[in-house]
Amino acid sequence: MSQTKSNLSSIKQQIAAIAATAGRDPLSVRLVAVSKTHSSAEIVAAYHAGQTIFGENYVQELVAKALVIKEPVEWHFIGHLQSNKVRQIASIVTTIHSVDRLSLAQEISRQYRKIGKTCQILLQVNVAGESTKSGTTVEGVMSLIREISGLPHIAIIGLMTMPPFFDDPDRARPYFAQLRLIAEKIRSKNIDGVAMNELSMGMSGDFSTAIQEGATLVRIGTAIFGKRY
């Protein structure tokens, strides 16, 4: 547990240093601690070490953890999401990073309306066009934004991407840079209900590059909690 605490403080220092070197306000980068496969006890320990936002990928696992964790953590959903499971997470998560189709956004809108809340969403973009990854295509993102922007109880706050895996994080740079350009293009259209202030990009292996390219939400698991088994 104290390993988690020292990892957290090291990651936070790195984030602040990388942001500062890139000429950015360190406070403009928020850390999402990706806790999938790790125990509720580890999450609570991280919370008491000052971490507030946690990201989960699996609905069942998230629901189980949210049931036992009483600390006021902020839950983000970052994994592939089936529409028929939105109902289970609506009262738990503030933010969904992985919206990639209209039908899913419609269901999010419907479920959050029922509980009288607004869900913050990011559109996941498959920048590299990998067949194994979720996400809308680069070509399709603008029309998807326009369709979703009219839905009540949804606030579109930005874009998310997962580049291909590279041993050298510098090779992910073009994908991060492209996501930022897409967000800027969308922002320039001034669409009602679309803020585009957030870029969710960067994981344990490549968050440094992602911050240099403008990430505002970095999703880090392994570097905080250790290896997943």
Ligand SMILES: *Cc1c(COP(=O)(O)O)cnc(C)c1O
């Ligand atoms: C697991 C996961 C992460 C965290 O990856 P690490 O390499 O452990 O930091 C980030 N984003 C998504 C979407 C994930 O599924």
